[in-house]
Amino acid sequence: MLITKNIKMADVIHTNYFTLSVLNRFGIELGFADKSVSEVCNQYQVDVAFFLEIVNTFVDKDYFPKKHLQTFSVKLITDYLQKTHHYYHQVKVPEIESLIEQMVNSCYTQKETLVLLKKFFTDYKLELINHTHREEQIVFPYTLALEQVYSSEKPDSSLLKVLETYSIDIFQNEHDNIEEKLFDLKNIIIKYLPQPKDSKLCNKLLYELFNLEQDISDHSRIEEKVLVPKVREMEKEINKRFFKN
Amino acid sequence: MSKTSFIIIEKSYLIRKGMASLIEKIPNTSLIHQFDNEDDIKSLDHLEADFIILNPDLLSTNVLKAIKKIKNNTQLVSISDAAISISKDIDWAGSIFIEDSQNTILNKLNTLIGNRGSTKIKSELPEEISKREADILKNIALGFSNKEIADKLFISAHTVVTHRKNITRKLGIKTVPGLTIYAILNKIIDINDTE
Structure with a gap:
């Protein structure tokens, strides 16, 4: 379903409850009665066009944002992406860690294998941290500098220098598949792990892993379908304007 | 893990979507790509698929060329109005008609997959590593x-x-x-x- 600004915000969640985490990142709280998407967005001072792009990209894998690309700033996108990173590190990852920890503690016969699982996830966590850190230290600053150059008549020469050090193509090439290890972890638990006594914990852990994997893949889609095309457009324009000769 | 893969080449959005949803119903299949016009089909040769489901009306010389470039183990299935006979110089592995019922189409697809993949299906049995x-x-x-x-x-x-x-x-x-x-x-x- 294509979500538009006149749809009730409550129906957005009914359509796909994964959108809850998106609302959360925008700082929108529940209890919006029958207010429409645009009313709720205005109330929380959220850019409606941007909200719609994000939520539609999130809900529909085949959704291709086109029309609104120029209406909101790169800053909005990177702020949102950064909030997602924050959510992974502050909420999701600790949740999963605590579940694994509980499994280790509640189990006596096969502690060893669960400790392995724990180590696997700890390594994964480091990988995730490195991945998001790189985006925040290199990719986002680059895109923000690009936007500054894009919107000024006579950009600072130091800013132009920044632009020469990176390009969005590099990002696209090196944007590795961070979900792969989660996929493995799920499969190990589903197919190979001797089942612990407490299968409830195990199911809960699996559920959380599926959840995180889904969220990360939606997150990557937003980077690739919203951020990358917009930045690429700006790169082209800037090349025409400043680096023509 | 290896799934039977499909490409759909058809102008009509409704038919593409319908075909895609039928393919989705069959276990172990994946739809790699859908094309709706000639221009995109030029990029066809990068793709590998077990089956291409194709509307014969779209068989221009360009499309023919693109299809012939694809590895020869890709099989072609026509999707068309029952009245149109298809007689171009191509080997069709099967044909689906717009007016076929859901079960007819599913049966046709399953037969095609079965015929093709006798070796493939064998290797899908539960496997232990050697x-x-x-x-x-x-x-x-x-x-x-x-x-x-x-x-x-x-x-x-x-x-x-x-x-x-x-x-x-x-x-x-x-x-x-x-x-x-x-x-x-x-x-x-x-x-x-x-x-």
Whole structure:
């Protein structure tokens, strides 16, 4: 379903409850009665066009944002992406860690294998941290500098220098598949792990892993379908304007 | 793990979507791409698929060329109005008509998949890794590179890569740390062997 600004915000969640985490990142709280998407967005001072792009990209894998690309700033996108990173590190990852920890503690016969699982996830966590850190230290600053150059008549020469050090193509090439290890972890638990006594914990852990994997893949889609095309457009324009000769 | 893959080439959005949803109903299939016009079809030769479901009306010389470039183990299935007879110089593996019922179409697709994949289906049976693959897996889990493993076992690096692909396909595990856990759980290596 294509979500538009006149749809009730409550129906957005009914359509796909994964959108809850998106609302959360925008700082929108529940209890919006029958207010429409645009009313709720205005109330929380959220850019409606941007909200719609994000939520539609999130809900529909085949959704291709086109029309609104120029209406909101790169800053909005990177702020949102950064909030997602924050959510992974502050909420999701600790949740999963605590579940694994509980499994280790509640189990006596096969502690060893669960400790392995724990180590696997700890390594994964480091990988995730490195991945998001790189985006925040290199990719986002680059895109923000690009936007500054894009919107000024006579950009600072130091800013132009920044632009020469990176390009969005590099990002696209090196944007590795961070979900792969989660996929493995799920499969190990589903197919190979001797089942612990407490299968409830195990199911809960699996559920959380599926959840995180889904969220990360939606997150990557937003980077690739919203951020990358917009930045690429700006790169082209800037090349025409400043680096023509 | 390897699924039967499809490409749909059809102008009508409704027919494409309908076809896609039918393919989705069949287990172990995947729809790689949908095309709705000639321009995009030029990029066809990058794709690999088991079946191309194609509206014969779209068979211009360009499309023909693009299709012929594709590996010859891709089979063509026509999708058309029942009244139109298809007689271009192409080998059709089957034909689907717009007015076919859901069951008819599903049966046709299943037959096509069955006919084609007799070897493929065999290899989809529950698989255990072979003795040789277990050797390779052991070395992967111990942290050796493809090159090192090749030297140790007196085989080419290329063979190691092939074994690795097969191991990953059989176990459903892609990464080295994942494979390591599998190896420990199945006593292929000892937990103390790592690090």
